[in-house]
Amino acid sequence: MPDPTDLTRNAVDVLPAGRLEEQLAAGRPLRVKLGIDPTTPDIHLGHTVVLEKLREFQLAGHQVVLIVGDFTARVGDPSGRSAQRPLPSPEEIEANAATYQEQAFKVLDRERTEVRFNSEWLRMAPEGLLGLLAQTTVARLIERDDFQKRLAAGAPIAALELLYPLLQGYDSVAVEADVEIGGTDQKFNLLFGRDIQAAYGQPPQSILTMPILVGTDGERKMSKSLGNYVGVTEPAEEMFGKTMRIPDEAMPDYYRLVLGAEPPAGAPPNEAKRALARGVVERFHDAGAATAAEEHFDRLFVERGVPDEVEELGLGPYLDNGGSAVHMPRLLGDAFEISSSEARRLIAQGGVKLDGEPIPAGSLDVAAAELDGRVLQVGKRRFRRLRATPGAD
Amino acid sequence: MPDPTDLTRNAVDVLPAGRLEEQLAAGRPLRVKLGIDPTTPDIHLGHTVVLEKLREFQLAGHQVVLIVGDFTARVGDPSGRSAQRPLPSPEEIEANAATYQEQAFKVLDRERTEVRFNSEWLRMAPEGLLGLLAQTTVARLIERDDFQKRLAAGAPIAALELLYPLLQGYDSVAVEADVEIGGTDQKFNLLFGRDIQAAYGQPPQSILTMPILVGTDGERKMSKSLGNYVGVTEPAEEMFGKTMRIPDEAMPDYYRLVLGAEPPAGAPPNEAKRALARGVVERFHDAGAATAAEEHFDRLFVERGVPDEVEELGLGPYLDNGGSAVHMPRLLGDAFEISSSEARRLIAQGGVKLDGEPIPAGSLDVAAAELDGRVLQVGKRRFRRLRATPGAD
Numbered sequence: 001m002p003d004p005t006d007l008t009r010n011a012v013d014v015l016p017a018g019r020l021e022e023q024l025a026a027g028r029p030l031r032v033k034l035g036i037d038p039t040t041p042d043i044h045l046g047h048t049v050v051l052e053k054l055r056e057f058q059l060a061g062h063q064v065v066l067i068v069g070d071f072t073a074r075v076g077d078p079s080g081r082s083a084q085r086p087l088p089s090p091e092e093i094e095a096n097a098a099t100y101q102e103q104a105f106k107v108l109d110r111e112r113t114e115v116r117f118n119s120e121w122l123r124m125a126p127e128g129l130l131g132l133l134a135q136t137t138v139a140r141l142i143e144r145d146d147f148q149k150r151l152a153a154g155a156p157i158a159a160l161e162l163l164y165p166l167l168q169g170y171d172s173v174a175v176e177a178d179v180e181i182g183g184t185d186q187k188f189n190l191l192f193g194r195d196i197q198a199a200y201g202q203p204p205q206s207i208l209t210m211p212i213l214v215g216t217d218g219e220r221k222m223s224k225s226l227g228n229y230v231g232v233t234e235p236a237e238e239m240f241g242k243t244m245r246i247p248d249e250a251m252p253d254y255y256r257l258v259l260g261a262e263p264p265a266g267a268p269p270n271e272a273k274r275a276l277a278r279g280v281v282e283r284f285h286d287a288g289a290a291t292a293a294e295e296h297f298d299r300l301f302v303e304r305g306v307p308d309e310v311e312e313l314g315l316g317p318y319l320d321n322g323g324s325a326v327h328m329p330r331l332l333g334d335a336f337e338i339s340s341s342e343a344r345r346l347i348a349q350g351g352v353k354l355d356g357e358p359i360p361a362g363s364l365d366v367a368a369a370e371l372d373g374r375v376l377q378v379g380k381r382r383f384r385r386l387r388a389t390p391g392a393d
Numbered sequence: 394m395p396d397p398t399d400l401t402r403n404a405v406d407v408l409p410a411g412r413l414e415e416q417l418a419a420g421r422p423l424r425v426k427l428g429i430d431p432t433t434p435d436i437h438l439g440h441t442v443v444l445e446k447l448r449e450f451q452l453a454g455h456q457v458v459l460i461v462g463d464f465t466a467r468v469g470d471p472s473g474r475s476a477q478r479p480l481p482s483p484e485e486i487e488a489n490a491a492t493y494q495e496q497a498f499k500v501l502d503r504e505r506t507e508v509r510f511n512s513e514w515l516r517m518a519p520e521g522l523l524g525l526l527a528q529t530t531v532a533r534l535i536e537r538d539d540f541q542k543r544l545a546a547g548a549p550i551a552a553l554e555l556l557y558p559l560l561q562g563y564d565s566v567a568v569e570a571d572v573e574i575g576g577t578d579q580k581f582n583l584l585f586g587r588d589i590q591a592a593y594g595q596p597p598q599s600i601l602t603m604p605i606l607v608g609t610d611g612e613r614k615m616s617k618s619l620g621n622y623v624g625v626t627e628p629a630e631e632m633f634g635k636t637m638r639i640p641d642e643a644m645p646d647y648y649r650l651v652l653g654a655e656p657p658a659g660a661p662p663n664e665a666k667r668a669l670a671r672g673v674v675e676r677f678h679d680a681g682a683a684t685a686a687e688e689h690f691d692r693l694f695v696e697r698g699v700p701d702e703v704e705e706l707g708l709g710p711y712l713d714n715g716g717s718a719v720h721m722p723r724l725l726g727d728a729f730e731i732s733s734s735e736a737r738r739l740i741a742q743g744g745v746k747l748d749g750e751p752i753p754a755g756s757l758d759v760a761a762a763e764l765d766g767r768v769l770q771v772g773k774r775r776f777r778r779l780r781a782t783p784g785a786d
Binding site for chain 1: 517520522527528532544556559
């Protein structure tokens with residue numbers, strides 16, 4: 001069994017070596033920082049890996065400082081990016097920032113969480129920004145792996161992206177962070193925060209990084225934009241169904257990082273996955289919702305004869321130019337080796353099903369988001385599980 | 394004879410090719426920008442090369458916009474720098490900015506000059522600065538020669554220095570510049586201004602660069618920090634004397650770039666140099682002052698028997714640790730092959746002269762700035778012209 005009092009459990013980096021131990025040994029409640037930029041409307045299971053770690057610090061008596069990056073969201077975190085990402089509009093940021101806190105409190109203890117918006121201190125006079133820029137060198141800002149890869153590939157780095165670690169680091173100064181927690185992709189930013197604190201005369205924070213949770217596709221980082229995520233506010237049935245779709249190999253990580261538990265030893269994969277899906281729904285809804293979600297799942301799949309193991313089919317080749325919709329006759333034709341006219345006839349007759357439910361007659365073009373992860377069925381025994389093929393990062 | 398109506402006379406770059414001609418042909422008065430950062434208290438002859446060019450545009454009916462870079466002075470222009478320069482204090486910037494305008498009007502026509510301080514628009518809200526940074530890439534910002542040299546040498550580039558061309562470029566947007574003029578070392582910044590104007594929806598300015606005036610040492614760019622400058626507000630006698638000290642080879646450039654004239658053909662170098670020195674004093678004082686300055690010069694040098702051609706001696710090896718003072722007994726010992734005690738005796742007896750004037754008894758340590766360019770004399774016939782050996786740029 002894992003030791004629930006070991007705050008470094010599951011962590012990847014705890015730096016500098018020995019520092020967190022010293023801080024904990026001092027006995028004073030620590031200020032533990034997490035920054036989240038409200039670039040998407042929902043917190044998903046990937047975010048909860050670090051939230052879960054913060055909750056462990058709270059249980060040990062420490063103070064969490066949750067920074068909603070309403071200012072940094074306008075700059076854009078280049079971490080792990082191979083190109084500058086499109087920035088959300090100020091209106092989107094404001095709307096997302098409003099919903100983020102409530103979602104975070106599905107994991108965090110509200111009483112031991114200080115919520116701050118970083119526009120509070122980052123909307124500084126120009127002199128302040130100049131002073132911040134004066135604290136570092138270009139070489140230090142571009143040494144990070146993601147930038148070096150882009151420079152080597154001749155891919156552009158927006159000047160704005162350089163600013164990100166400086167601003168993020170200044171957040172640590174503003175809240176006087178003792179510890180900062182983030183995903184492993186945040187390691188550069190978190191370490192940079194130490195430099196900025198030192199430049200402003202503060203003792204540098206220690207940093208702790210957590211593994212990145214793989215998405216429901218079992219391959220790439222969980223991300224809204226890749227469509228492979230489970231949002232913490234999703235309905236219980238949706239959450240259960242999505243969790244049931246993760247590959248078996250991803251299960252141990254989901255157990256450890258989302259539920260903070262070890263996977264059950266010796267259980268058949270399908271049983272273990274059901275227990276995981278129930279656990280996830282319990283975590284973000286409650287036990288009753290978990291039971292109801294599992295019953296719903298059984299109705300859909302078991303009673304309708306959808307097998308657990310189904311051959312997969314990528315949606316990529318069937319997406320329209322915008323990448324948002326799929327032309328069903330063509331997809332059905334390829335998937336089941338039938339003619340396009342036969343496919344149209346089957347749709348019209350209610351002979352094509354998604355997760356066991358007939359698709360409405362006339363559904364020739366269907367949104368890709370409604371297909372991803374679902375089981376497409378023709379007749380009684382022909383199935384394909386549909387998978388979105390992610391576009392550019 | 395040069396054509397006084399040719400506004401590109403003496404220019405090094407006029408870009409893009411043909412653009413300035415089109416602008417002039419359109420007949421509308423052009424807005425001609427010059428930016429000067431008030432990093433030192435005085436405008437010197439080096440600055441007047443571009444001021445002189447602006448005056449020519451004024452004479453042709455165009456509007457000069459003189460931008461006092463009170464904000465950009467706090468960022469620091471990296472142009473031609475092998476290391477970040479120390480930034481002046483806000484108080485120094487304010488004091489220098491106040492005196493700059495009056496000094497510029499020693500060349501420019503006040504009626505056709507719009508003076509603007511760039512803090513007016515650069516003290517923008519943080520969103521404005523972010524928007525500006527979003528206009529360019531890191532590759533574009535570091536492609537400039539000076540940065541490439543530093544990166545290759547592993548020498549630091551402060552993150553702050555990256556900002557300079559963006560801010561300087563935004564000045565062109567703020568004043569809607571049609572043309573920008575600067576030294577050849579400003580070519581990158583000036584061209585960058587075109588990009589920024591285009592990004593903000595303005596027709597990009599044309600640019601015109603002028604040669605860099607060599608200092609009185611005949612070797613390096615005229616610069617306050619190198620001590621090889623002639624300030625436009627210096628007393629007439631000082632101005633005359635300093636001009637007389639420039640090497641013969643530098644004369645044609647001084648004639649063309651400072652006086653806007655061709656050097657006299659066939660005149661003996663010493664005569665040509667006297668005419669140049671008179672011309673410089675006339676330019677910044679008046680004809681009477683020029684005559685008086687020449688008479689003073691003659692009293693000092695000719696009547697006191699100081700020859701025009703004197704062997705030079707670099708001060709470098711004799712500077713104290715701070716680089717500001719020279720220990721005279723050691724310098725005299727080396728220069729004239731006498732003992733240190735003999736040198737002390739000569740000083741005590743008034744037997745050591747600078748530009749023909751005895752140095753006071755007890756002057757064992759003398760400020761380097763008071764020695765540079767002057768003629769040191771022991772006895773009647775032993776002379777050395779002292780030259781500061783510049784330190785780091």
